Each structure stands twice: as C-alpha cells, then as structure tokens.
Amino acid sequence: MTRPSVRLGTVLFTLTLVTTGCATTKPTGGGAAAAPGVTASTITLGVLTDRTGPFAGAGASIELGRRLFWEAQNAAGGVCGRTVQFTVKDHGYKTDQAVATYAQIKDNVLALDELLGSPEIAALSDTLEQDKMPTMAVSWSSALLANPYVIVAGTTYDVEMINAVDWLMRNRGLAKGAAIGHIYLEGDYGSNALAGSTAAAAANGLTLRPSQIKSTDTDLTAQVTALHNQGVRFVLLSTSSAQTASAVSVAEANGFDMSFVGSNPSFSPALLAGPARAAMQKRYYMVASTAPLSSTAAGPEKLRAEINAKAPDQAKSAGTFTVYGYAQGMIMKQILEAACAGGAELTRDRVLTAFHSLTTVQTDGLIAPLDYSKPGQIPARQVFVARPDATVPGGLTQVQGLFAAAQATTFVPKS
C-alpha cells in the first residue's frame, strides 16, 4: 500500500503542471529595442475587463464603444502610422484573476486601454507603478488620482455629488436647512461619494442623513422608509442599478414625496424594461460627466449613427457606458498622438509624459472636457444631469447640460 513513488508522483505532478505549460512558452525576448506592444505597423493595448461577473453588462457596453471608435480610426490610418489592436482578457471582477491575467499580458502591451473595477485597480495599483504601465481606469474614485499612471476619464464621484446637491438646490426646491439623504455602498465608490456629499451639505447648510449599505443588500425598504420618516425629500444614491430600482420603487409604492439622484453606476438601461420603469422616469436623475447616448451634441450623434449602421443588434443595450467606451478611444488616441508627435519613439515613458501634457482633451460632447496636466488633480469637474426615458436610445435624456457648482470647481479631495 505504501509507495514512496506516491509522494514523488504527486509532487512531480505539481511540478509538471507548472513546467509543461512553461516549456512550450519560451520567453519572447529579443525585442529589447522596441517598447512592449509596439511594432512598425501596430500598437497593442491591453484590456482587463469583466465579461462574466457583476459588471459584465458595463464591460460589453464599453467594448462596443471601443470597437466602433477604433474600427473607424484604423480604417482612417490608425494612430502614429500604426494600426491599434487590443488584447482583451476577462477577470470576472476577481482580484486574483486580475493579477494573473495582468501578468499574462503586461509584456505584450504598451498600455492598458481599460482596467475595470475598483478592487481590481486597487489590487494592481503597485504593480502598475512598478511596470510604469499607463492605465485607463473604469472607475471614478478620487483615490485613484494618487497613482500617476492611472488615467481617470471623467469627474470623480465626490465632485458629482457636490454638483448634484447644487443642482437640486437651484432647480428642485432643496432649501437651506433641509435634510438630504445619501444611500451609499460600502467600499471605494460609496465612501468617495460620501466625502462629496458631506462637503456639499456643510457648505450649503444642509443636514446630511447618510445610510451605508452592502453590495449584497437588495431591498432598500428600511433605508428609504427611515429617510422618509426623517423628513428627507431628496436622496443621493451611490448604489448598484438594482439597488436604485429598489429604492425608487419603495418610494413610489408608498407614495413618498421623494426624488433620487445617482452617479453612473447607479443606472442601467435594463431597469427601464422592468417593473421599476414608471418610478424611475418619475423620480430618478443621473449626474455624470459622460453624456447620455441621446444627447444632441456632435459626438453622441455620430456614435448613434455608427451603432445603427454597424451594430444594430446591440442598439438596445448601448448606453452611457458605450458613450464612455467611445470617448475612451478618443482620449487614448490623443495621448498616443501626443506621445509620438515629432516622430518620437513610442515607449511607456513617452505615453505617460504625453498624458500629463494634455491640458484640454475634447471628445465632441461625449465626456466633459478633461485636463490631465496636473498630476493628482481631478481631471474634470463638470457634469450632465439626465433623466430616464424609455423611448430614447440609452434610456436617458438630458435635462441639464454641462455645469459645475462653484464649490465643485475648488473642491480638493482629502487623502
């Protein structure tokens, strides 16, 4: 029964499992001269996204925007005389998977065109600095600004909330001295938004009634009812879209006189196909630096035409994240163009320098104008306000064009 070879076998099995794969994948080395991901005719960018986890919908929407932008751009000659291509990996919104897939692609890409998810960005942030990897993050937390390699494309959650409060006071009858609610998720997204609402309440003489929830909470009856009993008429939401639907539906079913304002992640066009549609259209507003797909500005107009022409089957699911994905392409194109301006060789260092040299990045009205020239500073401070409308593309219609509250233009996040 006892065989020494048992142990030998199991230990060796372990080793072979690791080594067999490896023996066939000889290091690609030899390319010491060129930067990773750059050849004479191509630039390869990495995408670490979520296709199988909780943000699979957002990931697919961004992908549609990216595909449409770069298909057209590559057809028109690409960037820096090269075609841009992508290595796309799915991390399923898991940190360990993100670390593993990053290791797999890091030596073959010039920069990351997308890294989705706050926990994944946090888990990789030291590694990104070590590898000097310029990374476009799909998250709008001020905490990301500390890392010089992370590119935040838009207004941060704290500034969004400050603008939301300002807009409510000027347009919706939120008066000084009143109470305002804020239901926020535990985690980076919620705590960053709470910093903004706290600052705004203090500056405007409002009483803030914060209420923390967990990502596993699905029914917000208790929170909404408690806020109603405290005399709250306006509630800020830093929640998932399903949680938004719950909050809004609770207020509707009980006939509470309450309106809700949330950031980008608190809305999904899919909500308008469900039972929450009427309540959403009546009570919900979104503040975001990304324009609604139905916007009449040049960028969104063009994007809608491209969706209808090239991806009509995805027209229903396209939304703000598609706008974002398309705008991300425009931003990356401008960074790359600045990096190779004057025939300079493309390297990660050049890309980073170019990124920090951009003072006004315009995206034809897709995203608020961005300023990346001051490292560590919030790149944009303006937002749109939109409301749900099931009849328009993307499910949101603009009610307020770009604006920034006075407090939002000077706000400095603590850290």
Next chain:
Amino acid sequence: MSRRRLALAGAVAVAAAAPFLIDSFWLQQGLFAMAAAVGALGLTLLLGQAGQLSLGHSFFLAAGAYGYTFLASGAGPRAGGLGLSPYLAAPLAVLLAGLAGLLFSPIAARLRGIYLGIATLGLVFLGQHILANAPRLTGGDNGRSVPPLPGFDADPGGVRYLLNVEWGREQKLWYPFLAGLLLAYLVFQAIARSRTGRALRAVRDRELMAGIVGVPVTRFKAYAFLISSMYAGLGGVLVALAFRRVVPETFGITLSIEYLAMVVIGGLGIAGGAIAGAAFVACLPSVLERYSDLLPGLAAGPGDAGISAPVAGKFLYGAAVIAVLLIEPAGLAGLARRRPRRAPAPAATAPPATEHTPTDKEVSHP
C-alpha cells in the same frame, strides 16, 4: 537514504531549477500555486487528518497577509504600521493567525462537520467587515501595499541577468516560496506521522472510540484548528508577497471554497495531494486562458463564441470535484497511488515498506 527522501530531494531539485527554465509568467503562476499549496496543507490537515470542516480559511489567510503587511509597513498618513523587518514580520504574522485560530478554537473544538463549517463561515464575514472598516490597520477598501522581502524584490536599476537568465522579482521570490512550501510539507509529514497524527485520525474516524482509548478529543480538535490557522497564516503571507497588494475582495468566501476544492481534488489528508490540488486550482484558469485558441469550445477572446476561459476553469474544477467524489475519493493522490499497483513492481527491490504505514493508511473519508 530512503526512496521517499530521494524522491523529495529530486522534486526539490527540479523545482529549484525552474527559474532557469520557464518564463516569468509561469513563475508567477508557480508563486501563486506555492502560496495556495501552503494554505491547502493546513486545510487538508484539519479536514483530512482531523475531520474538521472549515469554511473560514480565507479569514486566517487574511490574518496572515494583513498581519505581515501591518507589521512590516512603516506608519504612513493613511495607515499605521510597526515597521518591523519583513523577516521578523513574517513569522509574527503566522503567530498572529495562530492566535486568531486559538481564540476561535474553543468553538472549533466543540463543533463538528457542517456545524463547524457554518460557524467558520461567520469568520469570513467578520473578516470582510474588519478589513473594510479598520483603515488604519488594513488600508480600507483600497487595500495596502505589501512590503517586499529585502533582497527578493525587483532591482530598481533595471533588469539583471544571472547565468544568462533574466533575474527579476519572480525568479528571486521563487526560492523563499519554495523554502516556505518545503518547510510546510516537512512539518505536515512530521505531524501526520507522529502520535499526534494518529490521535487526530482517531478523532476523525470515531470520536467516542478515541476518547475511550485516552485521546483528549477536545484538545486535539483545538490543536488541529490552531495548526491549520497557522498554515493559513503562512499561506497568507506568501499570497500577500506574490500579489504585492492586499485588498479585502481577495479574501472573500470564494477563496475559502477554492481551498476546499483544492484539498478535495488533491485527496483529503495527503500532503502531496494538497500541493497538486493547489497547483490545479490556482493555475487552471490561466492555463486555459493561455491555450484557449487551441482548445475546442473555448472562446479565443472575450466576445467570441464559446465559453470564456475563467468560466471553463470553474466548470472544470467543479467537474473535477464531482469526479473525485464519484470515482476516486482519494483524489489526485489516489490516482498517483493506483499506477504502481497495476504495473507489477520490479521484483528485486524491497517488499512493501512497513516503516511508512501510518501516514499512508490515513486516506479514508470522513
């Protein structure tokens, strides 16, 4: 030298040569696998030897990972730290995880089976809450940077070469990891082969009988839990070093379940099995991802037709768990054991060695 020792020495020699043979991506996978293997050894000791189910393994991994990070980090504006030498912080973190295990052991010693499983599940949620809400200790939601082991980190001045091989962080870290795994393996074998190991298996197989023959059942259950949490602590330190940054999401309930899958696939209670199971579970998604274009039915990239590699990985190790339960309850270790029996052993050598009996008999099912 017995054949077993020879085999072990051979395996270590092969492993030690790995940094010269394989590229840094696979080395990193190997680092993940070795870190997981140390944690899995602890769980297989608890579950396979003592018959105690724990779903709280990720809590103790977090205790080790965050303990090391806190002890070895200097105090900063956002989070505190003691600024100890990493070489002191690592063993202290293991003790810290052990202490956490000790505090829980009065409960662990009085519960069994699924009841203990549910009680330990609570630890994971407690851990998640602490990790997110004690920013001075843990860095909060964004986690903390893990201080590297001095002498085993990437060179700041660019890439260096050793014997014509690129000698970076993964290559250097390989050896402390290998040493950690070897230590964990040897300690496991020593425990399993000792009186203590026999007592644990007696408790596992029949608690009442063990009590009658004079085994202090409660104490040994507590002991198993303590040792297992220390293993998880060491595994946590290695996980932290391999990942470079610790964030709360890493240490959720999924991680506990993955460790459970590792020890079941590997074969309960067997050291080599736990290591093989850890390598299987930790590397499978990446292996599938790497070769997704060669495997039928797998999507070459996200958005293509077919199942994506991470999903296929989950299916595969789910299937492996079921296959193990149906076909070979002794797991990968059991499969490895079958082969020599089928092909008659070369006659001349020694008859079935009797000296090892205790450790190899232990395979049975709780």
